[in-house]
Amino acid sequence: xxxxxxxxxxxxxxxxxxxxxxxxxxxxxxxxxxxxxxxxxxxxxxxxxxxxxxxxxxxxxxxxxxxxxxxxxxxxxxxxxxxxxxxxxxxxxxxxxxxxxxxxxxxxxxxxxxxxxxxxxxxxxxxxxxxxxxxxxxxxxxxxxxxxxxxxxxxxxxxxxxxxxxxxxxxxxxxxxxxxxxxxxxxxxxxxxxxxxxxxxxxxxxxxxxxxxxxxxxxxxxxxxxxxxxxxxxxxxxxxxxxxxxxxxxxxxxxxxxxxxxxxxxxxxxxxxxxxxxxxxxxxxxxxxxxxxxxxxxxxxxxxxxxxxxxxxxxxxxxxxxxxxxxxxxxxxxxxxxxxxxxxxxxxxxxxxxxxxxxxxxx
Amino acid sequence: xxxxxxxxxxxxxxxxxxxxxxxxxxxxxxxxxxxxxxxxxxxxxxxxxxxxxxxxxxxxxxxxxxxxxxxxxxxxxxxxxxxxxxxxxxxxxxxxxxxxxxxxxxxxxxxxxxxxxxxxxxxxxxxxxxxxxxxxxxxxxxxxxxxxxxxxxxxxxxxxxxxxxxxxxxxxxxxxxxxxxxxxxxxxxxxxxxxxxxxxxxxxxxxxxxxxxxxxxxxxxxxxxxxxxxxxxxxxxxxxxxxxxxxxxxxxxxxxxxxxxxxxxxxxxxxxxxxxxxxxxxxxxxxxxxxxxxxxxxxxxxxxxxxxxxxxxxxxxxxxxxxxxxxxxxxxxxxxxxxxxxxxxxxxxxxxxxxxxxxxxxx
Numbered sequence: 001x002x003x004x005x006x007x008x009x010x011x012x013x014x015x016x017x018x019x020x021x022x023x024x025x026x027x028x029x030x031x032x033x034x035x036x037x038x039x040x041x042x043x044x045x046x047x048x049x050x051x052x053x054x055x056x057x058x059x060x061x062x063x064x065x066x067x068x069x070x071x072x073x074x075x076x077x078x079x080x081x082x083x084x085x086x087x088x089x090x091x092x093x094x095x096x097x098x099x100x101x102x103x104x105x106x107x108x109x110x111x112x113x114x115x116x117x118x119x120x121x122x123x124x125x126x127x128x129x130x131x132x133x134x135x136x137x138x139x140x141x142x143x144x145x146x147x148x149x150x151x152x153x154x155x156x157x158x159x160x161x162x163x164x165x166x167x168x169x170x171x172x173x174x175x176x177x178x179x180x181x182x183x184x185x186x187x188x189x190x191x192x193x194x195x196x197x198x199x200x201x202x203x204x205x206x207x208x209x210x211x212x213x214x215x216x217x218x219x220x221x222x223x224x225x226x227x228x229x230x231x232x233x234x235x236x237x238x239x240x241x242x243x244x245x246x247x248x249x250x251x252x253x254x255x256x257x258x259x260x261x262x263x264x265x266x267x268x269x270x271x272x273x274x275x276x277x278x279x280x281x282x283x284x285x286x287x288x289x290x291x292x293x294x295x296x297x298x299x300x301x302x303x304x305x306x307x308x309x310x311x312x313x314x315x316x317x318x319x320x321x322x323x324x325x326x327x328x329x330x331x332x333x334x335x336x337x338x339x340x341x342x343x344x345x346x347x348x349x350x351x352x353x354x355x356x357x358x359x360x361x362x363x
Numbered sequence: 364x365x366x367x368x369x370x371x372x373x374x375x376x377x378x379x380x381x382x383x384x385x386x387x388x389x390x391x392x393x394x395x396x397x398x399x400x401x402x403x404x405x406x407x408x409x410x411x412x413x414x415x416x417x418x419x420x421x422x423x424x425x426x427x428x429x430x431x432x433x434x435x436x437x438x439x440x441x442x443x444x445x446x447x448x449x450x451x452x453x454x455x456x457x458x459x460x461x462x463x464x465x466x467x468x469x470x471x472x473x474x475x476x477x478x479x480x481x482x483x484x485x486x487x488x489x490x491x492x493x494x495x496x497x498x499x500x501x502x503x504x505x506x507x508x509x510x511x512x513x514x515x516x517x518x519x520x521x522x523x524x525x526x527x528x529x530x531x532x533x534x535x536x537x538x539x540x541x542x543x544x545x546x547x548x549x550x551x552x553x554x555x556x557x558x559x560x561x562x563x564x565x566x567x568x569x570x571x572x573x574x575x576x577x578x579x580x581x582x583x584x585x586x587x588x589x590x591x592x593x594x595x596x597x598x599x600x601x602x603x604x605x606x607x608x609x610x611x612x613x614x615x616x617x618x619x620x621x622x623x624x625x626x627x628x629x630x631x632x633x634x635x636x637x638x639x640x641x642x643x644x645x646x647x648x649x650x651x652x653x654x655x656x657x658x659x660x661x662x663x664x665x666x667x668x669x670x671x672x673x674x675x676x677x678x679x680x681x682x683x684x685x686x687x688x689x690x691x692x693x694x695x696x697x698x699x700x701x702x703x704x705x706x707x708x709x710x711x712x713x714x715x716x717x718x719x720x721x722x723x724x725x726x
Contacts, residue, residue, distance in 0.1 A: 006451045008725050040667060062668045082668065083624040085635070085685060088369045107625050110684040137663075138671050139625050139633060170666065261446040262470050262502050270502060272448070276700055277725055280643040300500075303533065304403060304696060305425045305445065305725065308501050321473040322448060333667060337639055337701075340723055360703055362371050362640055362668065 001324040002343070004350050007259040008273035010339040011326065012354060014346050016253035017047065017235055024217065024234050025055035031221040036060050036079055036210070038232030041333045042254075043358035044342070045073030047235060058101075060230045064092050065361030067102070073357075076100040079129070079210070081166065081230070083111040083139070089363075090118050097122070105129040105166045107139045112154045119159030129166035129210055130154060134191045135184065136170035143191035148198040155204050164208025164227070165192045165199075172215040178245055185216035189223025196225070215244045236332035239290050240282055254336055255292060255326040258307065266316035269297065271307040273327060277338055278302060282330030292326040294319070364687040365706070367713055370622040371636035373702040374689065375717060377709050379616035380410065380598055387580065387597050388418035394584040399423050399442055399573070401595030404696045405617075406721035407705070408436030410598060421464075423593045427455050428724030430465070436720075439463040442492070442573070444529065444593070446474040446502070452726075453481050460485070468492040468529045470502045475517045482522030492529035492573055493517060495558060497551045499533035506554035511561040518567050527571025527590070528555045528562075535578040541608055548579035552586025559588070578607045599695035602653050603645055617699055618655060618689040621670065629679035632660065634670040636690060640701055641665060645693030655689040657682070 002011065028035035037051045038060040048059050048070055058077030061067040067078045076099065083106040084093055093115075096102055106112055106128060115126040132147050133140035141147050147165070155162045169188040175181040188211050196206045211220050212229035214237075221229050233240075236254035237247035256277045262270035280302065282288040289299040289307060297319075298310045307327065311318060319325070329335035336342065337359050344352040365374065391398035400414045401423040411422050411433055421440030424430040430441045439462065446469040447456055456478075459465055469475055469491060478489040495510050496503035504510050510528070518525045532551040538544040551574050559569045574583050575592035577600075584592050596603075599617035600610035619640050625633035643665065645651040652662040652670065660682075661673045670690065674681060682688070692698035699705065700722050707715040 006449065006726050082635075083684075085622055085624050086369065107627055108684055110626075111624065133627060137631070138666065138669055139627055141627060259448055261448050261474065263473075264470055264496060264502055264504060268500070272445075273725070275642070275644065275697055276723075279638070280646065280697070281638065283643065283646075303501060306501055321446075321471055334638055334643070338723060338725075360639075360701060362636070362701075363369050 002257055002345065002350055005257055005343055007257050007324065008277045009257045010336065010342040011255050011257045012342045012344050013253045014344045014351065016251060018050070020235050020237065020251060020253060021051055021054045024231060027218055027221055028229060029055060033221050033226055034228040036228055036230050037235065038230050039066060039070060041232040041235055042336060043356050044354050045070055045075065045357055046354055048075055049073070051235070060232070063361055063363065064089055064096065065363045066358040067096055068092065069358040069361060071096055071100045079103045079105070081105045083107065085111055085114060090114055094118055094122060103127040103129060103163065105131045107131040107141065107150070109153050109157065112157050112160050116157040116159035125159055125161040127163045128154065128160050129164045129208060130162055132165050132167045132192055132195060134167045134169055134188045136168060138170060140167065143195045144198060147195050148202055151199050151204055152202055162204065162206065164206045164210060165196055166210040167192055169213055169216045172213055173240065173244070175215065175244060181215055181244060182219050185219030186223060188216055189220040189226045193223065193225030214241060215246050218246070233332055236336070238332040239288055239328050239330050243287065249290065249292065249328065252328045254332045255328055256335065257324060257326055260319050260321050260323045260325065263319070263321055266313050267310050269309045269311055269319050271309070271325060271327065272305065273307055274302045274305045276304050277335065278307065278327065278329045279331060279334040279338065281334050285330065288330040290328040292328060294325060365620055365708065365713055368620055368706055370620050370687065371640045372620045373699065373705040374618050374620045375705045375707050376616045377707045377714065379614060381413070383598050383600065383614060383616060384414055384417045387594060390581055390584055391592060392418060396584050396589055397591040399591055399593050400598065401593050402429060402433060404595040404598055405699060406719050407717050408433055408438065408720055409717055411438055412436070414598070426724055426726065427452055427459065428726045429721040430459055431455065432721040432724060434459055434463045442466045442468070444468045446470065448474055448477060453477055457481055457485060466490040466492060466526065468494045470494040470504065470513070472516050472520065475520050475523050479520040479522030488522055488524040490526045491517065491523050492527045492571060493525055495528050495530045495555055497530045497532055497554045498547065499531060501533060503530065506558040507561060510558050511565055514562050514567055515565055525567065525569065527569045527573055528559055529573040530555055532576055532579050535576055536603065536607070538578065538607060544578055544607060545582050548582030549586060551579055552583040552589045556586065556588030577604060578609050581609070596695055599699070601695040602651055602691050602693050606650065612653065612655065612691065615691045617695045618691055619698065620687060620689055623682050623684050623686045623688065626682070626684055629676050630673050632672045632674055632682050634672070634688065634690065635668065636670055637665045637668045639667050640698065641670065641690060641692045642694060642697040642701065644697050648693065651693040653691040655691065657688060
């Protein structure tokens, strides 16, 4: 399997990726919403471009550093879905705005004040999405009056323009059934739409309702009033998405190619990739790391450079030292961020080398 | 705090690091054992050199890629504590052996066979440490007869020389008391020493008994017959070491400098560093991420670029947006591996920039 690659290596199945990209673009088109994929999942300009060519209207980044690298590749419509704080970042944002249409999200007048100064200095208001807490309890105030009041307070700051509301239903990752996932998604959308209506009654018209994660995207795209979805993981999927029922092994596009380096006992199988390839995300959740083609293999634990798995004693003859196996990460976004390079494959052959250009771009 | 740095940044306190390095060197010297620190923790040639200058006799690496980068920096005594498999890696090992004294560890005749071919081709046997499972259940067979038989089998392969036994008491990380830790350490050492005695009775004299992790190092260095300890984490320490009672906040040397970017509620504090700076290692363990100087802050969860923590309502006025706080990772080895650059500080000032040269060197 991929004899031209040594292990561990990150392998991207481009056929799967193209299908995932096309399917999400179709979902957005069907519901008449814009698609603004989050590129933190892949951090590769080539794949961002693939998403744009398939119909995405722009991209989402978490950090300014990611946005700068995407702008370097000619991408010119970027949402930095993160509160930008401090003079160095404000100066970088000013430079970025000279070569791309940039929006940012935040949840406080403190952060908006810095952006307002920037907007006034440059004579061009900074477009802001106010983040709403629809249940993740990370950023944002609750929907309804708390958010409407916050929107009014921020909108009063000279130099910023509040163009819409944004949320991430990160708590959807804890849904146990499709019904729960659908309900979380419906609330994610309706909470924002209803809050925007409240803002309108307050005299502030908001034109963007930006929602969605990969688990909720297919559901929330259909909520009336939603204008934009921002899924990220869907391009690669992972075992977390499989567990949520929005992906299958066949639709996972990012895998770590590994080699069995030890069979210390009849039951034990050790691969040459650990948390420094796959991360500890999801560790211990049943099936959090899956071995392609070896569904009966149970992952026991990962150390930094080892994945330790178990076979039934009856299967002891399987997977001798030297066997190559692809492991599906629990969380593609974090795993990809550990590699400098990924290998694009098609039909079982390596066809291209992709640099994970924005890997580590945390600033 | 460190106004010359933007956040998130990795900050290395060089005074703490020097003290940690000196203390472990003293532990080894006191007990008359060699110290071969594992450089996977820092991946920086400058710090490996500091360890050697303080008395280490060589270094340990997990992967060949790490060893190559350390050899590039002139380090010439390297244990690659990992089974080397496959022609590309064997060719790289051959090249590495031309510029450094290299030993490798493994736990199977399969892996030893490849090394034997290399040893015969080059006319210089490959020095091997056979890994023993003293309770971690990762690599190796149990101590005693199973390992003695394995040693005999491997020693019979032409082109390799079994010079000793090696173990990592990774299960020491689960110790709940100092007494448990001492007992795990004692067994780690005596299991290997007794197994080596069995090998000697079989006619195979082993001269190296290589043991130790950071938690067990201080205990196992004193076991009669142990010749070498290989701690890694001690140079930086982390909250896992604090929990095990072998470090305090004052002896943690690697921290992530962050900024509060949101105070979404009176209780909630959000920092601009998540799993892409700190990893998910240890997630959910009480106190797995600590905020320096804010002992009453409880970390709730990390997302990729956010750390979400909680204050008591009475402390709501603390930590306004823009406050800088240093976070101590749960696992320094994994967190450091996420950064390209670390900033060395002394007395509250940045004095040097250190490249994490072997970051991502998983091959």
